[in-house]
Amino acid sequence: MPYQDLQIHGAVAMHIPELNIPRVVIIGGGFAGLNLAKRLLGKGLQIVMLDRYNYHTFQPLLYQVATAGLEPDSIAGPLRKLFKEEENFFFRLALVQKIIPESNTIETSIGNLTYDYLVIATGAKTNYFGNEKIANAVFPMKQLPQALDLRSHILQNFEKATLVKDYDEKQSLMDFVIVGGGPTGVELAGALGELKLHVLPLDYPELDFRQMDIHLIDGNDRLLKGMSEVASKKALKYLERFSVNVWLNTTVTDYDGREVTLSNGKKIITRTVIWAAGIIGNLIEGIPKEAITRGNRILTNEYNQVVGFENIFAIGDIAFTKSEKYPNGHPQVAQVAIQQGKTLAKNLISMIKKKGKMKPFEYKDLGSMATVGRNRAVVDLPKWKFQGMFAWFVWLFVHLIAIVGFRNKIIILLNWFWNYFTYDRATRLIIRPFFREKMQNMSDSYFK
Amino acid sequence: MPYQDLQIHGAVAMHIPELNIPRVVIIGGGFAGLNLAKRLLGKGLQIVMLDRYNYHTFQPLLYQVATAGLEPDSIAGPLRKLFKEEENFFFRLALVQKIIPESNTIETSIGNLTYDYLVIATGAKTNYFGNEKIANAVFPMKQLPQALDLRSHILQNFEKATLVKDYDEKQSLMDFVIVGGGPTGVELAGALGELKLHVLPLDYPELDFRQMDIHLIDGNDRLLKGMSEVASKKALKYLERFSVNVWLNTTVTDYDGREVTLSNGKKIITRTVIWAAGIIGNLIEGIPKEAITRGNRILTNEYNQVVGFENIFAIGDIAFTKSEKYPNGHPQVAQVAIQQGKTLAKNLISMIKKKGKMKPFEYKDLGSMATVGRNRAVVDLPKWKFQGMFAWFVWLFVHLIAIVGFRNKIIILLNWFWNYFTYDRATRLIIRPFFREKMQNMSDSYFK
Structure with missing residues (x-):
């Protein structure tokens, strides 16, 4: 993994001043x-x-960055900015x-x-549960650079699909396997479903989007295991709109970058496995x-x-x-x-x-929620469970309130309005570093 | 990382349908x-x-992406989106x-x-004028990934400057050399000046920003050679606000990633040379x-x-x-x-x-303009040259009108309002792929 090593050799130290306070x-x-x-x-x-990283990441919306709905900048808060002008606060990358x-x-x-x-x-x-082969072949989605990478990968696949005539090959570029039926997996499946219904067919008129399959795989006997049974049931129903293939009680046993093997013996050919199965x-x-x-x-x-x-x-x-x-x-x-x-x-x-007594931590469960495409969400509050359009508004509202920074709230709200009313996604750029080199590599190894 | 694991087997071609039209x-x-x-x-x-690339780039605003003022997505227009639902139009990456x-x-x-x-x-x-050594050590700014790379580099340098005690070393991380005094160079110098005055000192209270020097180097006898003399003079004056060191009639003869040698014999130690000197x-x-x-x-x-x-x-x-x-x-x-x-x-x-006659191309010069930090710009219209606050409004207006897409206009306007009234920059994320490699290269060469 990149991003891990910030090693600086030589005479370098943190230079945090020694103050006379704890x-x-x-x-x-x-x-x-x-x-x-x-x-x-x-x-x-x-x-x-x-x-x-030099920024806080609002992880609940990472999947919207990965599916071209939001700019990466709008779900991040630069840490130095969040604490600027604060005395006795020191940030170090x-x-x-x-x-x-x-x-x-x-x-x-x-x-x-x-x-x-x-x-x-x-x-x-x-968490790849120790399977290195799978770890090297799938896309994780816990960090902003990973979400951006996934976005570029998805869009590049469709560009490539326009070049391929072989049915299986084309299928492998247009199909998606999401592993893990928690909120991330379900929301991602819904977002890919929206792309399939409203966005990609207009961008790629040369492709037949009946061919685009979305698979959601979960080891439990229901989606959203952490939520109520009614939420699971409704989420499953909402995913039907997008013809998402949901495989319950199923795990991935192998993936080589091309062929996924499921525990039930089924095989799926795909270039894109998104791993949201555990941490x-x-x-x-x-x-x-x-x-x-x-x-x-x-x-x-x-x-x-x-x-x-x-x-x-x-x-x-x-x-x-x-x-x-x-x-x-x-x-x-x-x-x-x-x-x-x-x-x-x-x-x-x-x-x-040394004032007062320490209080044991007690978790106040405020509930949980997940959205499944436009106008649909499931919400479990401690005393009230509801689903549908109103749940979706609640989901929007809660996430907008929770995001760090006033500017981010406005930009996200604007993007959501835009996406909602235009049935469009604005930020579908393929931005990859060393892109030219990659293109040349691509042409060398893949297109000859 | 899954950059390379996308293989396309078999016959690949562009598959542009043969229509019976030119x-x-x-x-x-x-x-x-x-x-x-x-x-x-x-x-x-x-x-x-x-x-x-799969997007059109609005190059005149690249420098604002590089200086953390705008999101990359807002100055780009995805090409498929711009031509969506158009019959007989085919895009290929x-x-x-x-x-x-x-x-x-x-x-x-x-x-x-x-x-x-x-x-x-x-x-x-x-254009590096054939100097490969310089080409490998400087930052160009013609493409979106290059602007993003520069943004991360600038912010990383300030993170590193907090770690370094040696005066020269610190200076090298905080100083900037811009080569080329055309609109890009001048606008970039102004934007870095704004960062120095209003943004970075709040983010990095541990650094002394009197130490941050901005050098602008140009081979001509005046800045903005393509514009009027009064524009050149005013731009030079506006840059004084930020204590930008302008070196006219001067070229860069050497740069090894650490030390810039100018044609007048002067040497400047810096990690960041931005090359806007020619195409x-x-x-x-x-x-x-x-x-x-x-x-x-x-x-x-x-x-x-x-x-x-x-x-x-x-x-x-x-x-x-x-x-x-x-x-x-x-x-x-x-x-x-x-x-x-x-x-x-x-x-x-x-x-x-075969209808009508072809018309020779005739260029209608609509004028040119450049902005130098907040509230200041120089505008040369064919019959009217003006500078200052009003010119700055004209600059904003013209760029906003020219940018592709309604959504981009709104997001940029919002960002500009935000930056203007808060004296802040919102999008200062360090996002780098292959981060480890870069950091290790840097630590090897700079900190030993």
Whole structure:
């Protein structure tokens, strides 16, 4: 994977000034880290945030970037901008390599740093369940560059499909397999369905879009396993509009870049497998084994303290925090991350200022939702479950409110209006680095 | 990464249907090609447009993408979208490799194609005047991926500057050298000046921005050589606001990625040299030598017919068309390209339908303009030259009108309002593919 190594050799260090106040180091600027940091400002603490990207990503809308509905810039918040003019806040673009709890130190790609309090909010990455062959052949969709890459890949495939006469070959370029029937998989299937119905046929009149098949594969006995049964049922029904082939109780056993093999023996020929089937924690070396549990999550107590440590915390997708209501840990969703960030902010301040008692984390489930193409969504609120057009408006509203930054809200709203009323997608650019070289490679290896 | 895993087996060709009407092949979807193609629609012709990108780029605003002011998507128009639902129009993503006039054929990365009429509208690329060492070390800015790359590079340099204590090293990361004092160079200098004054100091409080120097180097005795003397003088004055160091009558003689040597002997240490010093035509193999003139431009007669051919035309930056008023050829600017596209459309139709006489191309100079930071621009109209705030409004208005697509106009207007009133730039994301490789290369060469 690119993007991983920010190594700088030689006489380079982080140059974080030594202030006479406690230093909180936060690894990761996702939902958890961002919400924590915001609430620690102005409390007499030095806050250092490290991230391997210089922006916060609003992951719930990544699939819209991948399907040409939104600009990448509108679902990201540059971290320095979010904290600009904040005293005692320091951002560094860095990859954290190791934690050395004995000396309260972390090793990073840009030098070492000591901490008084360390918060691990590194989130999760795509889980291929150890299958390297599949990992190398599929498209993940957890980061902005991955979503952009997928967008270019999809559009390039249709360009290529216009060149191919062989039926199977053409099919392989126009068919899509999505692995994982959670919100990401379902929303992506709906978005591809919309492209198939309204956008691509106008762009590619030379192609027959009855030939474009969308497969959604899930190992469970229903889609949206984390939501109510009625939501699952409705989502399945909404996907029928787009003739999405849903394969339940099914897993992918092999994929070589061309042929997908399913656990039921079926084979599908496709160039595009999008993997939304599971996540695994972004672990950092130095966490003792006894603090790591399944899915590479870090075991914490109810205050999000990593087991065995006083001053190391884990929040968000990487954390495994049990509670009475959630004896098997909390779901790895944005709401848990946000709430853990907020709670930890209060607890850290209590702890450092020695004022008041720390409060155990308690997750308030605000519900969950997923959209399936235009005018359709499923919403599970704690006391009310509903689906359809109104659910879709609720989905739009909630996501618009949640996105970071006023400007982003406006640009997204504008894009959504545009897409809705024109049945169009505006941002379908194939932007690939070294494109000319690629084209030449393509012509060399593929077109001769 | 899944860049390469797309293989197309078997027979591949362009599959452009053979219709019983004349086929016009247009190479390039820039200002010239786009304006030509639009006017050939619905005239009983088969139009095939080839481009190595799937979008038209509004080059005059590239510098705003490079300086984090605009999203890349908002200055591009996807070519298939621009021509969607048009009968007898065919777009193909391809690189044209050779023209074989004897058989009315072109060879491309996706197979051969015959034409009845061929229009070369391939535009121009950055001219390094044969200096390969410089070519490998500087940043060009003619294409969208190049502008994005520059944006990431600039922001990464400031991230790195926070890590470096050595004064010279820090200086090298914060200093910028722009080569070429035409509109692109001047506008870029102004945009970097704005970043220095209003944006970067808030993002990087740990850096001292008195240290950030912007150098603008031009071989002529004044900036904006193509404009009036008063425009040159005012542009120079406007650049003083940002303390831009303007070096006139000066050229770059060497650059190794770290040290720039100027023709006057001065040396400047910088990691960022942006090359806007000249262009050279995007030639295609197969054009006879006698039809090629300086700057790799293709000689045409007054009807834009390539000398020696009846059915091959060249328009836009690649064309060298003399007229009474322009005995040394026309300037390589958007307006000439647009007008040549429009005129050729009429002439082609006359020629093919054998109706009316072809009209020689005559350039109507509508004037030129450049902006230098907020509230300042210089405008030369044929009968009126003015500068300052009003000129700046005119600049904004003209560019907004000219950009392709209603949605793009709105998004750009919104961004401009936002940037203007907040003194901010919204889209400062570092998005780089192969990030690791780049960083490692850099760390090897710069930080050891």
